Amino acid sequence: MTTATRDLAGLTARLAELAPGLRVETGPGATGPYAYDASNYRVPPRAVVFPRSVDDVVGVVRACREAGVPVTARGGGTSMAGNAVGPGVVLDFSRYMNRILDIDVEARTARVEAGVVLDALRSATALHGLDFGPDPSSHSRCTLGGMIGNDACGNRSVRDGRTSGHVVALEIVTADGVRAVADHTGLHPVDPREGALVARLEADLKRLVGENLALIRTELGRIPRQVSGYQLHHLLPENGFDLARALVGTEGSCAVVTAATVRLVATAQASTLLTLGYEDVVAAAEDVPEILRFAPSAVEGMDEAIVATMRARRGPDSVTGLPEGHAWLYVELEGDDPAEVHARADALLEALEAQGRLTGGRVVESPAERRSLWRVREDGAGLAARLVDGGESWPGWEDAAVAPENLAAYLRGFRKLLAAHDLTGVLYGHFGAGCVHVRIDFDMVTDAGRAVMRQFLAEAAALVVEHGGTLSGEHGDGRARGELLEVMYSHRMIAAFAAFKQVFDPEGLLNPGVIVDPAPLGADLALRELPLMDTTFGFPHDEDGFAGAVRRCVGVGRCRSDAGGVMCPSYRATGEENDSTRGRARMLQEMVRGETVTDGWRSTEVRDALDLCLSCKACSSDCPVGVDMATYKAEFLHQHYKGRLRPRSHYSLGWLPLTSKLVGYAARPLNALLRGPVGKLLARLGGVTTKRRIPAFATRRALRRALRASRTGEPAKTLLFVDSFTRAFRPEVAGAASRVLADAGIPCTAEDDLCCGLTWVSTGQLSLARRIMARTVARLDNGDERPIVVTEPSCAAALKRDVPELLGTDAARRVAARVHTLSGALTDLAEPGWTPPELPDNVVLQTHCHEYATFKGRHPRDLLGRLGVRKVDEAEGCCGLAGNFGFEEQHYDTSMAVADLALKPRLDDIDPGTPAVVVADGFSCATQIDHLAGDRGIRALHLAELLDPSADRPGQPGENS
Template identity: 70%
Template sequence: MGGGGARRHVVNLRDRSPAPGRRSPRELLAALRDGVPGVEVDAGAGRRAQYAYDASNYRVPPLAVAFPTNAAQVAAIVRICGSLGVPIVARGGGTSMAGNAVGPGLVLDFSRHMNRVLNVDPETRTAVVEPGVVLDELQRAAAPYGLFFGPDPSSHSRCTLGGMIGNDACGNHSVRYGRTVEHVESLEIVTADGVHAVAEAGGLRPADPADDRAVRRVAELNAALEGLVTANLAQIRTELGRIPRQVSGYQLHHLLPEHGRHAARALVGTEGGCAIVVRATVRLQPAPAATTLLAIGYRDVVDAAADVPAILEHRPTAVEGMDEAIVATMRHRRGPDAVTGLPDGTAWLYVELDGDDPESADRRATALLGALRAHGRMVAGRVIEDTAERRSLWRVREDGAGLAARLVGGGESWPGWEDAAVAPEDLAGYLADFRALLAEHSLTGVLYGHFGAGCVHVRIDFDMTTPAGIAVMRAFLRDAAALVVRHGGTLSGEHGDGRARSALLTTMYGPRMLAAFAAYKRIFDPDGLLNPGMVVDPPAIDADLALYDVAPARPAPSRTGFAFPDDPDGQAGAARRCIGVGRCRSDGGAMCPSYQVTRDERDSTRGRARVLQEMLRGGADGTLTDGWRSADVHAALDLCLSCKACASDCPVGVDMATYKAEFLHHHYRRRLRPRGHYTLGWLPWWATAAGFAAAPVNAVLASPAGRLMARLGGVTPERALPRFAPRRALRDALRAASGGRPDGRPAALLMVDSFTRAFRPEVAGAAGRVLADAGVPVAVRSGLCCGLTWVSTGQLGIARRVMARTVRALDEGPDAGLPVVLPEPSCAAALRHDAPALLGTEAARRVAARIRTFAGALNEFADAGWRPRNAPRQVTLQPHCHERAVFGAATQSALLRRLGVETIDESTGCCGLAGNFGFEAGHYGTSMAVAELSLAPRLRRAGDDAAVLADGFSCRTQIDHLTGTRARHLAELLDPNPSGGENS
């Protein structure tokens, strides 16, 4: 790109050392800290690793990352970067699938601080927002006024308005509400030379009319834009705005006189390559009075697409489609009940219709079903009336990108051609030709997307690790571009062109239109420093691929602790599960508790996975070159609570608790460990010894000497240590728990885990009595350990030996065929999930299949008519994170409802203690902040009649610390003989 004065040198991070005229991370850091006092900026290797990726196929480590707090800081940063010739990439949620949220130079992360809804005006139906505000935050702010923002990408829980403006995002309801561009009223921007201006209908104006420099620059910009439009009227009017989802290129038609010379809307979709948005005024929509959901099954996606024109005649608010691969993956990963309500078929459409009331919406759905039956393509269809089923179905669609990334058979698929669009009436023909093109190149694609808008997402099993595989990808993308153009479509329908498609725009647009795009960028960014390579002057589509030429995992040992049987390349393949969709950055829910507290990318599951990926790259190419000894990786993993929520909630099944354990295993190999690893990690051993002298041990631990011992042992002084139970209490509990049928044969084996033995043996007695009362008499086994504390501290060699002993004991003898019930959910999860992965034996897998939590055993084996005599009416429930992740989210609540509990106030997140985490020195503040996300507020509002239920020992300990009230185990809650006859 020429023009605009002398060109400055643009930093190329593929050059490993700063030659004359180039800037190192240290130089940039110093200039920003001197020139922009108070700005948070980080050029550390770990931070650069976290921001080297988005949700695309590309990897470009930046020089540094800055977290501005206001427009003045942004303008100052831009001026300094301009003087140094350092490129700038504006970033929100980092969920771009086209590679337009990564780049060389400086990344500006707006999601950390510039993330507020500044105003909602119900009279004008507008909102003023900062670029880093997450869409769901805007929706919550607008909801009290009966309003909402129309475009709703599937990433609504973590995508930002700035990113939506940059990509011109759409979403599930685009058949009714269209693209982001149609809802933008004005934008406050900072130009490439640091001028603060406002773009709106009629052109640009200075944000501060008294700023003479801004006044002059804005006048130049307005004149240049008018000249550009005048010189290219014919091309702009004929080549742009042809179909609803034409996002590719720049939206220059909004500068036409008949469109009000709307400078703000012309900047929408420029991917941060023309100006940096620092504030936006957007239009809101009135919420529909009522909606209903119709699920329709088809033989394949082509049949589904062929019905779209007829569906659109009924004015739906959404028409979404997907194929069977996504549904199968959801059920495989989260259980057969994870997807309910779908009719027969191997491809489906979701059709949402609205109405003045639920009855009118349902009548419209019934009429549409009748019309589709007449067309003859529909296999089956039904109106989804149950709200839980609706949530389940929408969750499948929203997690489509992640679910399609790792399918049931273990194969990997990737973006790259994930959002091309055609006119809806041409969708069936396009899909038929597209599937033929996939077959021609011997590729497989998983299809889903916005069928009502003619926009189809597809993830394809590209091989981006070898030259031959990349050659296939390159040839396919060229042919796919030609195909969609033949169908009158667009390369991008909502994600932007980015690194994935910008180089293919020559297929879609003529030379004069491409020259007009280049001229438009030069007007705003003459030196090409704003997100270079997006749309204009692009790199090759196979440049900077994250998977190509990765050195053979140099830091990886020849033998990992865990087997990682479902991941190619072991630990490296497991870390590669993270594809950047960013669900871990969502607000609320179980994943990821530390991120919800700090709001720092480093503390998200994604941030940790990206740092691990960099560590495992090896070679001179990586930002992290010190392998398993990496301090940056250790820092990123430090606040991981090992709650395992990501293992179930992440659409691709990233299991950071396992990855952390593996890392700690190698990080401290043949090295001195933190003191807490010897105290908390060896807790089962210490607890067994303490049981022989519980009274004096408890007395010492409660004294100042005990607190000093705890501090020396790496345990936080802010917590009281739990009291050890005497051996006689355990003997009494074991005797009370044992029982059998009249013939003396038990129906299950109750394994009394280490936590129950050491701290609450009375729970074992209660568990045995409740199971017997429910028709499941048990035999009792004590003295075995699941090895969890050694796993969570990364002492995998010891954990393997402990687990092997337990597996051998459970796999042999007269009780070998019985279900194994554990009162402690985390211990059950360790034997179900960790033992097979660590031991890799058939015996471990046999035992794992028999493991049940206490609640799970009652759900599965209790007599159909059993009702406990003393079930409470109200329960405040804290499910254990590991039970939720490994055995299912509704294990306890489903049982309680079945037993007649009327009100269940269920915590949706981690308690914050999380095993050893909340006891470790340095973690107390985070632990308490995590408790405030969900558990603590529920405890404060719990009524006097509500029972507080927590099966997990960690959860109970945290509740006791928060309230001074002892939470009860489910077995204690349902115990038919609460006195138990035990001396406990």
Template identity: 65%
Template sequence: MTSTSLSTVASVTAGELEQALRQEVPSLAVDTSAGRRAQYAYDASNYRLPPLAVAFPTGADEVAAAHRVCHRLGVPLTSRGAGTSMAGNAVGTGLVLDLSRHMRRVIDVDAAARTARVEAGTVLDDLQAAVAPHGLLFGPDPSSHSRCTIGGMIGNDACGNHSVRYGRTGEHLIALELVLADGTRAVADRDGLRAVDASGRERVESLVGALRGIVHSNLSAIRLGLGRIPRQVSGYQLQHLLPENGFDVVRALAGTEGTCATVVAATVRLVPEPPAALLVALGYDDVVDAAEDVPLILKFSPAAVEGLDEALVATMRHRRGAGSVTGLPEGRAWLYVDLDGDDPERVAAQAERLLDELRKAGRMVSGRLVIDRTERLSLWRVREDGAGLAARLSDGTASWPGWEDAAVAPDRLAAYLRDFRSLIADHQLTGVLYGHFGAGCVHVRLDFRPRTDAGRAAMRAFLTDAARLVVRHGGTLSGEHGDGRARSELLSVMYDRPMLDAFAAFKHAWDPTGLLNPGILVDPRPLDTDLALHTAATATAPSTVFALLEDPEGITGAASRCVGVGRCRSHNGGVMCPSYRATGDEQHSTRGRARTLQEMLRGDLPGGWRSRVTREALDLCLSCKACSSDCPVGVDMATYKSEFLHHHYRWRPRPPSHYSLGWLPLWAALAGWMPNLVNAVMNSRLGPWGARLGGVTTRRGLPEFHGRRAWRRGLAEPAAPASAVLLVDSFTRAFRPGLAGAASRVLAEAGLPTQARGDLCCGLTWISTGQLGIARRVLARTAKVLDEPEGPAGPIVVTEPSCAAALAKDLPELVDTDAARRVAARVRSFSGALREQVVAGWRPERVPTEVVLQTHCHQYAVFGAGEQRDLLRDLDIEKITEATGCCGVAGNFGFERDHYEVSMAVAEQALRPRLEAAAPGTPVLADGFSCQMQVRHLVGDDRDGAIHLAQLLDHPRP
């Protein structure tokens, strides 16, 4: 970016930019609010650059108009997809265009021609879903496939796990629909570059002439310096403009990182899906040993050769339990080798030959063919979550990108890794290694210390030495992530001055005023400028009620767990983030909320704990806790929201629902003295008035209260002294009292006689509404009573999953006593307690052959995603149709008047489709009370609702 444009943009305010955009294109959604600028100040890199404004175009015309305005005002413009860049190429100081919000259509699929035309904001998984019925796929498959966009993949020339087979994105492009810096519309295809209309013809013809001149003046340098190894992404790919390569503008634009033109749509080439595929998992003592075997493996024409070390596996198991990684062979480093072909038997035979050859080579510790689909998915998830998992390891160590993307020729990989590890040791750093070993591309995150001047100086010194090392091995600074802000300054280590001048001329031809994503590739900003932690506020972290046991830096460290990989932006797989899946708005993603919190804690959002911007960002968080499990770095937004609400409303009036739903255990206990009267009032004309006063929606039926002793009826008479406690929660006591007896009977039959307690509370409703003082007092009493020595010393079984999760997770973080920690360790969900009995040999008398399963989000997050599903399989239930996702009620959220619409939109994602597809009479299993209420609301009164697992298994004898 030139100094002239820097001074120009400095004179334009956010308000002036917004006004100009609204005058030029009134239909364009533009947001200059502090919250929106906070959410888009970050990507997945080390950098922070708050923009002037964020816009959400719906089509190419709006994109072109935005370019015209920025060109006229001299405002930098950055196009953005999922915002998952680890190199800092998706943030900018001017206007950020988020193409992922609306421009995400798969416009056309031509199965016969094996092509598809898509908008730039199309998510890769959505494209794959659209072409899968035709037996086709888009070859490149980055680990971020569930949220990365085609436009972003083009910008980085992304590759992915199967790049050994399919190469880079640029190889699969047929045509690109472009907007140039001044708003000119153009199309690049295999025939060259042409203007969309007559008004842009002169500009495009001049551009083509300039590009040909650059190539003609640099023929020798381009031929010798570019395209030397498969993953040479660093710099511009000018070799595609050579005469012998047909002046391929499409390929030359791949990997330009939004610095030359904005892609608004693309026509891409598709490939047939292989009929047969097989994963071979190989174990090694060391990643260098694994790399030594890569050339041998490549002789077998694999589709993928991916590598990872033991630190990633340890972190996955630490975060998601020992069962989250299954099927790995013995070793401390591993390779995943995907083989494919037309015939399953031939592919299997090829895999056996590969194992034989590797055994003869003598470096492999063990290897196996992974046949089971669940094991394959488990293994691939470790690799796909690598960037997030490596950011916060099992010992709590934080690591950072910056040198996460170097590549060498595959036959140089082992030598490079050997020297690279020595370099890490010399600089007294530690790192986690993983990557696309079959393509020679190594991802690593290192424990840089960017908060201090000394740490930043050490970071710069290492990156400079690392650049020299990879160049010495004939490699490239970037193999797929792009150079961005992290490595562009180091291009002078990799390329000589004539090549850098050619890059500058290429950039200038496309973008003469230097407004498109400035500071990247050409005229780069220093790599240690604009670091997020460098500019962080130095104020002491505010004290919190939650202990945040895994974050020694308190709430500041907790919010900073988010490193921007954006898994919360996925629309499939896992459970997080239900509100983002409903709205598609970055503000409602876990990442958007975390970034807003980070800005608040930095002091860059007004109000501190009283910040209205932060409250708005957190408003649609359902507190489902799924992010604490699904997020690779374990962001627990439910806890952070609770903490924020505690401070935000301290000594201030709260929303009505905090008093009605937040204090529900108290109101339920009082209603238990006169349930008939209370129910009559609720069902009268006064009911809706009371609901409105309490901030409760009138569009949802409310449950009826039961008498305070009703839950005691039907409790099992233990044949032996109680060995466990059955904690009957407030929801069960008040609204489904028959469940207590069913649970008691099933546990007794399973060999776990219990003592039922109905006088205690987990404080959940006070926790979720941020009334933490009350919650802590309630929990302290519960912990003290349950820890009394005269009671049963065995497990504490809780019928309601959310209450079990509160006692297991929130109790020790809110109550700092040994009693609280002992009680938390004894807590079991009902299905968890039963599974222990099943493992010991118990089986129920009879079970249905088929169920629809809705796992409560808190159970999913705290006790494991598969706890209940695995139990049902152990019980030999033949067909389990799982509604993988949040039900939408999530405690008080779905009952609140202002959240009803979002609650129902969340239910549409998984629960309603599963209910509608289920055969009549199929049991719907939902242990959570809120889940049962949503099911009842969805199916209406003419169909059976959901039941608890205890009721499913309870068979009372006459």
């Protein structure tokens, strides 16, 4: 046993004594994802702990102090400055200590644990007409503890300022394991027996402030966004010795915050949004002082690179409502009187037009359009990380701030500095507060590139100080800027910061390496030269192949959101970092590095991290940087099991297209057999859960009959690709689709003997998948240029994306370009004026994840709305079955937990006395719906069945619903 192993064993044993029942995770499979946050840095911890109570935190701090092991507190892990990584024990507050303890409506305060996600607090307070003011773009996953650590601000900081302005009291654990409460009057012990220790700490702080009054008054608190360093000015006599505010922004380096009491603000009764276009960001910044005269709640800026990337990744309709220009400002105005707010908006537009810098401007009236526009801005950090041209950019100087009146001059100088170093920066941020985020195409792999980065950062620090600004305006200093504080502050101020930390943390164990005694900004960088890996997928969008693809994850953590979009269903079901898209990507990055995960493709830790990935592909669309975990998982499984025995379900479910074709010749007797004890035995032998009914197989004649009945005799304008699922289980869908296409003026012929290879891809049998795909492409790329319509969304997505990326041929790309889902075909190809038969007023819709991810702007929801369905109640999220995943014995419980998130509640809400139609094009989705609600007579229709001109219209309660 090595010394390190022995020391870790001793620490975990001591943790078990001081914090009984505490969950402690060690080893690369558990700690790998926690080596990263959203910054450029990688610092592997020794262990990760998941406290459930303050007593757990006290036990951890005391055990680590005894062992001399550092402690780093972590919330959502979205820090861009390296504040949330550390070499010792990482405390993950987000997993269990995430409760809202109290909301006092009359006092307008809330008491919350450190791991509460901001959106959870806002949802709870919204019921009372209240809100928490600071709103970072990461509001769907950042925690209050993290916001307190960084003194976060957000999009509406023009109105609401920084987190420090909203903190009433902090409940902390000191470096020696003492519980105390810091508020606007000082520090108070929770346990009176520890009163002497707390009193001595407070006395030392007052002595420190008294010795540095002039220094603190002249160097701190100069501009609203001055977050860099420690906020000692809150301890000045004239500020009432507000220790709570002084501890905000200390990045966990002085005390561990376990809970906080925060102030709430009233929700505005009326608001409007203006979008303003400019030639560049400097011109936009020139108008900020004039805009501030109109008391906006938000003034946000961004340049054209972010918008172009959004449109390329999510479709041209993903960004609408922007006027002409190459840079834009969002200006939000709020108030209690809608008429007054709109009058102010009109007056602002008139004033800005008189200034002469606008290229266009408009008031955005539609709430849906506003939400879409804000999403572009909120995804800025991720979108800027991997641009439409494939270029990568990185944080490091993403948080500088100046007074708003100095912003244009600062940006002018900053752009010159970028040009001088031959660097490109993507700019966005809180222009109304003078805070600009920028991601820069640093080369952090080579020594020469790192030298350029270091020189640039030093000169950028001097530039912002020259303009009276601060290195950090909300993200904190962390590892990215701590070393540069000496450019901004005097040596005496740096010494005062060190003394402040010394009072709280004399042994330097709390989040070492930030602010005081900072690690060099070039140390612990995550980027390194990547090995070229021999893979089956081509990864055409990533210069370094698989290694470059998994490097797409930069840690912004959008996959950790509980709502909005579809990603990441397994994280939403389990709440575990390792089950998030980010956690899996970080494990793959560790595998590529080969340091903590040393067995490469054979790694069981990586296999286990990928195990609960449903291969839904939602991350390829929802993730701002386009991580495609389904493809990475398929590649890993292929390499991991190469030359080895596979899980039984890879054979029973992965080979389903072939076996189902054979079963079709004797479907009736085999269906009867599968419904009995033999079926359960076969399921167990095949690794398939016995908690689901095996769907009944269709006979070969059923498909022939369905297609024969749909023939119209008209010249075919489209090719209907009858996939394996439709052929084997619901041939009636093929017949309905044929009739719908004919009715829409785009009659088809059917191709019913080909396969897209999807099941072999999802189980990582890529060599077989390529052979099957090559046969399919050879048949389809025969000079026929007709559109290919695929009724099964997952198979359509496989033909659209997996086939060209696996085969990499021009023929595959030609076939992919012709592929449409039924929704897409009816949207893009139907004759003008086509109207379907009468449709129901209300539809419950389950959109297939692959359709959501791959065919942006061509969703059933949009088509149904255009065709006259008045209410489409969409279950936004994965159904949980996800092809083979939900049929696999070990995944059944997770499958059902995912269904509980969105689909099951929609089905449960169906009133038995009210006609309801449920639409689900995916075979998996329809099967899950039958499993959840079939006993209540609820059946999912395919869109083709709903639109079938020859079908009886559903209308009676419980029928066809």
